[in-house]
Amino acid sequence: MIWMLIAFFTFMFLGMPVAFAIGIAGFIWFLQNPYLPITIPIQLSLSQIINFTLLAIPMFIIAGNIMNSAGVTKRLLDFASSLVGHMRGGLGQVSAVLSTLMGGVSGSSIADAAMETRMLGPEMLKRGYPRGFAVAVNVWTSLIVPIIPPGIAFILYGTIGQVSIGRLFAAGIIPGLLLMVIYMIVIYFVSRRLGLQPEREKRASYREISQALSKSIWALIFPVLLIFGLRAGIFTPSEVGSFAVVYGMIVGFLIHREMSLKSFFTEALGYSVGDIGAVLAILAMSNIFSYGMVWERVPETMANFLLGISTNPYVLMIIIMIFLVFAGLFIDATALILMTTAVFLPVARKIGIDPVHFGLVFILSAAMGNQTPPVGASMYAGCSVLGATLEEYVKASWPFLIATIIIIILVIFFPQLSLLIPKLIFG
Template structure:
């Protein structure tokens, strides 16, 4: 398995697409074991795509694309500006607020980071923000997106680890607001030193707040409807993905009336590309995952960690540190698919809550999208702003420290994560 892991890293450093790096390195494992039937890699690839629960992934991706084309993004931008425009940092604060509001719409941190950069990046430059600072804010702000329903990471983790997706959805709300607060405080401190002014000179009137809320209410109600549907047993996780698509189309056609033929075509085209990339990655991960199980890698890693400490909090902290380091080299989606079967059994062995661990795991894995050398969201933002990665890296350090501190804090405060799931679905 060592040769497979080394080959995987070499392929990544060569710039090979992640899905091919996983698939080809996984095939190397079977070349090392000629006693295994050569048809297994093909069977594994097909089997990975036959999981009914994974149907929620393409449906939520499609719903997010329809919501983005419906005109709801502009309404949320207006709401974010009204709510946070008076805070120090101006558009930086607006960006973080919008990321929190957009979490229930896009579900993808990379899509959210790219979209916000196109909307706010140029305006931030005009207001005197440095490219590196603007890129860091726009990139790290999208961390909120995958942990507010319907985050795709929750669906992947819940499917692979057999964990309630409804409880995972509910677990994201409180941590999301803690992360929002941490980044807002970081912006306030850094903006004060740099002299970045508020976007608005006076507080909004009650009428302005009401109008902004009315415009964005359909996006704000989206995750609420998802959780209610799951809690009341109206939908399964896969069925609620279909409801999300119907909801997004209805909002675009009836409420905002912005979802015309061209927008529908663009949404379908974008969904096709996104779904193809994610499902191809999931399919080829089955080849790689077979070798992990065959070589008993989960047991070996569990033994190594337990050799350091058998305290649940200590183990979770070690896992988070490992994921943060791995996230510098491997995409967050890949980490969720590959490492869930390794770490989740260990957490369960120590009587840890799989929902609590899942939330921490997904935050830590998502942070990898914002760190060099392979951060997908980082490159999306830097390419749009034409920002050097070095400048981005220097400016992102305060935000990395802030979100890592919140992640480590959540390890020792499981009730903060589990409060909403227990309130909605009941305690275990």
């Protein structure tokens, strides 16, 4: 087992793509156990990606890219600007609200960070935003995206842990809104210290807000329809992804009429191929790695170790949060969720923590890895767009890091923040 872990971290340190690092490390473990058939790794990688529930992941990725091609992003940007553009650090405030709205369209923090940095970043620089702060705003606010339903991380966690995906979707609403609020507070005070001005001279009129709202309504009701469809039993988690694709096509072709057949194939489907390939490669390879961990009884050993420290739910959740935040410095967020759900969720269940409540804490803590160096994918996406150095980004990120940890701790100690809406909707 030790050689598998050494190999994994060595490959990650050398910059190998995470899917290959996981897969090769897992294969090394099989080579150390010659009594196991060498065909098992191939079977494991295939069995992981033909899971019917996981079909929702490529469907939601396609749906998100279709909605972007359908002009949804521009409409949501206008709506966000009308709501908060008059506040101090207006473009930063717009970024926080836009990420919250985009959470109902795209479940990818990385895609949102790249998109918003590309849209808002150049204007931020023109208005005197320090380059590192401009990137940090767009990268950290993108953390809201996987928390607001529908989030791909919820599907991964729910599938592995046998937790209701509908409840997980609903549980992300309040924590996602809390993240938006605390990021807006951080942006306000940092902008005030830097002397950054609002985007708009005065507050938008109610008429202007209502017009922007009406243009964005088809994107805003999308997550509501998803949760309602799951609650009413109209869709399974897999089927709701297919509904999302059809819904996006209707919006793009018939309602907004901004998507042509060419943009549908070259942009929506073209971008989706790369996105889906990256996620499914990690999914396939992670099963090989996880097999070795289960065979070596790592989940049981970790459970006994944690329970030996404390059986207090709050203490254990804080310990797990610290571990995930630290591990996220070196491991991709998707891979981290796949590798550790089966390790930590049984511990949570054993001491009576609600798996939905634990899921929010777990996913928030793991997802931060996309925003933190040295392997944060969202961080690199934002920095590459604006040409910011890692030092500039890290210096500007501390307030957002602290704010995020505050929200995670609030969710830990106040379970109803994540459980209230699932209970109201699903009983």
